[in-house]
Amino acid sequence: MITTAPTLASNSVLRVAPASPAEAAAHFRASLALYADVSDVAAALAAGGDPGFVLLDSRSTESWDQGHIPGAVHLPTALIPERAAGLLDPAVPVVTYCWGPGCNGASRAALALAELGYRVKEMLGGFEYWAREGFAYESRQGAERRAADPLTAPVTGACGC
Structure with missing residues (x-):
């Protein structure tokens, strides 16, 4: 346990003072209201029954065919304005995903839906982290699954976060 307060300007981490606990709580609560992670989405889908949300893949048809999450609805971002009402119930939350953390397609889809x-x-990590964490996916070849990448997911057990 650290018993003395560090000098705020002593390093680049603390050069800007941390937020107050109330500010931090508000920020992280807002973040959790906007984002879900891959393992939480996978657990909700694996629990069986209605997960309480629709998972939406916002990528192109070619990308969908290359690999997508089982049970996801395919609705490319550009088609959301004209097709969302026919595919989605406004009373059911939507979780969007795209390729991965280097892509903001899921953010664009989430904005269009909002x-x-x-x-x-938005599902953080997108399809890339779904596959890298070892969850099953579907492609035009059928069901597929890769071994979990030990840099993104525990090889055994749960991450505990």
């Missing part, structure tokens, strides 16, 4: 009145979250 502007249409849907409650929405």
Whole structure:
């Protein structure tokens, strides 16, 4: 346990003072209202029954065919304004995903859905981390699964976060 307060300007981590506990709590609560992670989405889908949300893949048809999460709805971002009402119930939250952390397609899809009145979250990590964490996916060849990447997911057990 650290018993003395560090000098705030002593290093680049503390050059800007940390937020107050109340500010930090508000920020992280807001973040959790907007984002879900891959393992939480996988657990909700694996629990069986209605997970309480629709998982939406916002990528192109070619990307969908290359690999997508089982049970996801395919709705490319550009088609959301014209097709969302026919595919999605506004009373059910939507979780969007795209390729991965280097892609903001899920953010664009979430914005388009929010502007249409849907409650929405973005799945952090996208399809890339779904596959890297070893969860099953579907492609035009059928069901597939890769071994979990030990840099993104525990090889045995749960991450505990």
